[in-house]
Amino acid sequence: MTETLTGAQIAVRLLERQGIRIVTGYPGGAILPIYDALGQSTAIRHVLARHEQGAGFVAQGMARATGQVAVCMASSGPGATNLLTAVADAKLDSIPLVAITGQVPKAMIGTDAFQEVDTYGLSIPITKHNFLVSSAEELLTVIPRAFAIAASGRPGPVLIDIPKDVQSQAIEIAEWPEPGRAEAVPAADPALIARCAALINAAERPVLYLGGGVIHAGAAGTAIELAEKASLPTVMTLMALGAMPVDHALALGMLGMHAARYTNLALEECDLLIAVGARFDDRATGKVAAFCPQAKIVHIDIDPAELGKIKAAHIGIVADVGEALDQLLPAVGANARTAWIDRCRALKTEFPLAMHGAADPRSHFGLIRSVAACLDDEATVATDVGQHQMWVAQAYPLRRPRQWLTSGGLGTMGFGVPAAIGAALAEPQRTVVCFTGDGSILMNIQELVTAAEENVNLKIVLMDNSALGLVHQQQTLFYGERLFASQFKARPDFIKVAQGLGIAAVDLDLAANPCATLVEAITRPGPCLIHVSIDSEEKVYPMVPPGAANRDMIGA
């Protein structure tokens, strides 16, 4: 039986067939046929953001919380350009996203038509792949393919640009394609796994270095098993936090620019670094030539281009890290490695992370610890970008993969609130906390309206120092204390702003009993903004100065 459908109806049907139940976006002229079809769908709920970038990050929040491909939409021209920051962010953190943009009709492409921009050209370097669709027929292959590409191998964003006339074009459909799914990856080379196991077995001071790929692969459990069997002290990148619980005996926390001293010092001494789903980012390695100077390197990654990109590996293995770890686990010998474990414990005792003020809920560390104390591991923690992000990475007891949503590679201010909304929409049973700063929240403040409209269970903890903290910090430390453009003179009344945009707000500055106020705000269902003033002189310490070796940490 055939049916006659428009390109727009086909697109929506294909999304339904992919299992998509929430789509987020912002309509406009060139995508109206798809919105018309979407309005008729009973399977898909559309969540209206208040800015296309917000829509992109809402979708990212859904994808990061669940690991499933999420979908966002925008119109042509400014709609598409506004979406691009969220797409670029997804590219750098390997988040599976399908972004659908409307485009002016085919006959008008290249004429500088109203709201025309070269979305295809603009999105080439910030997507895993992109399509400009030239017929309704083509949608039948492009949409499933886009989902397959987004989810396969190293995940990433795929953009589909659909001209308005293609959306309106009606064709007969006799048969539907299979939904696009992640394609299987060839197994790791057993000979390389054996060599890797031999290196681990022979190592005296190995360190396991987990990256975001471990989260994407769902391999955190296997990574912990490996660490426990072979007694491997374990460091995590910003993207991998939650892979191993921070309070695990083998956990050495986050490495790199804002690591605890003991973490970077352990890496300094290690004789074997086992990098799993990590890409030797400059914020993690510091000066590369001085990173793990004594270590042989094993690098396991699903993306062949990551092997040898920054640091040559003695053994490079291209594989799904979960599958590779499954092979590696029986091949490594149990080993108590007492001397090295004791040495790491001694480093931890001698060079701990100084968390001053942790008992005061109105200090930065105390606030983070107090919020954590109100919640269990089922809660999801999102952040924006800045000092607050690093403090949360240092101080929040993350214990679960996908518990932690943060913009790592691109470091996008404005990520937090919409991504947290996405996480809350995807997993409504969880409480979602978003730590943000007064700089970051203003970059997507309009999404508080979306939070109110959707009544998501989201608690926004606003750490307000009336400054761009990391800029302030770098100007203080490295630019002769010449503070410029990093202190806000006008301070918004964030309580009134939140209330004006439709969500509840409390000010811990004014609370007689801040702990009680915090508990009440967090346990009350629905969205709430919690405002706390933070001293702008506070720094994120320790810190590896940009370009320095990780051993050369300053402060605390």
Added chain:
Amino acid sequence: MNAINRKEQNTLARAVLEIDVNNHPGVMSHVVGLFSRRAYNVEGILCLPVGDGKQSRIWLLVIEDQRLPQMMKQVEKLEDVIALRRHTAEHAVFQDLESFFRP
């Protein structure tokens, strides 16, 4: 790379890349974009459809520097790249064209 003069360029080692791709309007942009974003100059480009026209073959003449292996890996990751082969600069494909490029 872009700042070196012609004489210096002639003394640098070169490589020829042969890339089989799906033939559609965006594919050239995908391939050369990987080079331009890294300020890696492409000295020569040739491209024609192959067989029934569903695929094309792109020939690139590039200066061989330490980034070339990473460049090749990035090219191989593109969805529309079917195969990539590396040749030495002596490959005939560009040499036969010299008569078209006399100043």
